[in-house]
Amino acid sequence: MAETINVTPKTNEKYPLQMWGMNLGMYEVTEKNWPEFFVRIRLYEEFGNAPMLKDSGKPFSITPEVAQQHIGCKLGDKVEERAEWWLRIMKGRARTLEYAVTEFDGSIEFPEDDDEL
Incomplete structure (x- = not known):
């Protein structure tokens, strides 16, 4: 702990x-x-x-x-205002989940640039 x-x-x-x-x-x-x-x-x-x-x-x-x-x-x-904080937290969580997917299937790619979402 x-x-x-x-x-x-x-x-x-x-x-x-x-x-x-x-x-x-x-x-x-x-x-x-x-x-x-x-x-x-x-x-x-x-x-x-x-x-x-x-x-x-x-x-x-x-x-x-x-x-x-x-x-x-x-x-x-x-x-951080709520929207700014929320975006930072959700991006971090999304990156964690994206990593799990790419570790499972290396052929999957997620966009690097947020503008592509």
Whole structure:
């Protein structure tokens, strides 16, 4: 399991985020954006088939209540609007799936340039 590292002015000590939580494209969890924080973490959990949070060292999936408890936590310095974040995450997931297909059948090719999609 990955070690939880405190790199922020405030962390949620009971439910710390893994270091890769900085990929959420959010600077800070606020009263206004905690629902978006919840959605982004749940999507990561769905795609990765693994929880991002730990409780007493054991992984568990986020809930709206736990997301709200992260209000005030600083996540990183990159802020992405939802559409920009969604595109980045979906592209990454698509690349993973494309790789699985090409490993199965080397004759399959996917477009390199996004304009060709």
